[in-house]
Amino acid sequence: MTAEIARPRSERCLSDLTFDEWFAGELDPERVRVAEAHLGECGPCRDRRAELERERARFLERSPALPVRRPRRHRTAWLGAAVAAAAGMSLLVSTWRGPGGPGADQDTPGTRAKGPRRLSFFVKRGEKVTEGSSGQQVEPGDQLRFVVSAARPSHVAILSLDGAGKASIYYPSGLEASRRLEAQVAHPLEDAIELDAVLGPERIFGVFCGGAFELEPLRRKLEAERTLVAPAGCAVDELELHKVKAQ
Amino acid sequence: MPRAESLESWYKLHAPAVFRRARRMLGSDVEAQEIVQDVFLSLHERPQQFSGKSSVTTFLYAVTTHACFTRLRNQKNRRRLMDERSEAETQTEAGGPSPELTLLARRALSELPEDVASALVYYALDGMSHEEIARVLDCSRRHVGDLLLRAAQFARKAEA
Structure with missing residues (x-):
């Protein structure tokens, strides 16, 4: 047999x-x-x-002991210095905004419409790394590295819905549940995502919750409903990219 | 439910097997090390995952296989991992699976339903009997036979 x-x-x-x-x-x-x-x-x-x-x-x-910190993947080593520098600049700019600046609404549940972002990203194309923004044009092969900010410890996941309507889990990779992150401003995540060849609008959802949550049910819900409403007690930050053919 | 001190002892007892199996499935030391970290940190954060109904070893076999499956199924990761892997990266172990079987199992993990791919991994990479596979998958031996039949059909197609 x-x-x-x-x-x-x-x-x-x-x-x-x-x-x-x-x-x-x-x-x-x-x-x-x-x-x-x-x-x-x-x-x-x-x-x-x-x-x-x-x-x-x-x-x-x-590896004699239980790991307490996750190393960055080799894959993203090139991003480290550029993102750290740019994230530091973002922090500086945000700090200048005063008390209403970083994390002013970061514990408000719901889907973010206005106010400081919990989720931002950097794009690497070729050797160039730039800070991204919602609505940005990207190309297949571009690499994204996400940066999160949270005013208090949060369980975080990042999901995407691509132009073909397929939902994917971008962060955390290889886990069944969200990852807990400490309160921090402009923290670059360890993994970079390489964009595939599916063109069209790609929506990115950063989910921030007080407690751990399962990823796969959320991914299925996103794929079925084509949007992600913040679960109870959670906040969702949404970005949109437009993936076009490489020039 | 593992306490901190037992988690540490679990790591020493079981992490080598988690690493070995993940490296075989993913073909990368770096990726395998990340799976080890993911598995044990996840266990630390959500110890209720282990219900105690099975042995720790069988539980971690299932968790590791699922983690590798998930990693290969993420389309961005899959593209990267499959692109980066080559036959040269499949290591021959004494008494271990052949490079051909290892590559077949990786393809199965990225293309087949999880239960079929897992059965193939347990049979072809881990050398498990139908009874042992049934124990890890928590199903009947008959169902294992069905899964392996589907896996064999996949292998035939892959060979053609």
Whole structure:
């Protein structure tokens, strides 16, 4: 039935799952006895166990403790200095606005119409990095890096609805739920997004909530309803881009 | 529900496997390290994810596979990851899957429904039996057989 998809080792061999449960002390004594007996007569499984043990040792030598901070992706390393400088400039400009400046309405639930933005972005095209604004023209291949501001710790996600009506999760990447960010002004997020070839208007929604929320239901809702109304207790900041063919 | 100290011990016991599997699925040390961070930080922020109904290892297998699936399904990430990956980046491990199977599993993760792609990953990359796959997916062995049949059809098409 699965002849086209071969297992790495024979049907009788121990799986990586069994080895990992063994390393974690999760196998009961009977399964340990069976596994040891199998190892006694199976060279490939002995080799596999040795390989997994070497890999474990290498990993723990390199990353011995639970991470407390997320490193930036290599992909976005080029953005660091330019965005930091530009974000610093934004902060400076915002600060000059006085008490009504940064974050003046940032804890007001609802969809932002006017007032300071919680969500902004930078665009990299070729080697040039510029600060973006809602309504801006962008091109396939442009890279966006988002910057968020929040007056208090918030759970944040960024979603997009592209010109074909497809909704995507831009931030956080690879997680099921929103990410909690500390209160901060003009904080560049760690990931950059490369725009694909779908042309037309692309709407970007920054969602800021007091508590954690699931991403996939929100993405499905956005795709179905083609807009995102702020969930209860949350604020949504919306940007619109116009993606046109590269000149 | 992992407390801080048990989370630390979970990391030492399980992070190597999370990293190894994520690297195989995504083909990148950097991406795999991010998956490790995402998985454990998410567990720290929402410990109720682990209900205790399964072993920690099977729970983390499922979480890691899903995290890699999600990362490959994000169309922006997929384009970048698939563009950046090549056969040269598939590492041969002693007793591990072949580079061909690894590439097939990556394609499956980016193109097939999650349950079919996951079954393929567990069978072809992790070397799991139908019974073990049923345990991780929390379904019947018969359903695992159906999923692998669909995965085999995908493999045939990919080969053609």
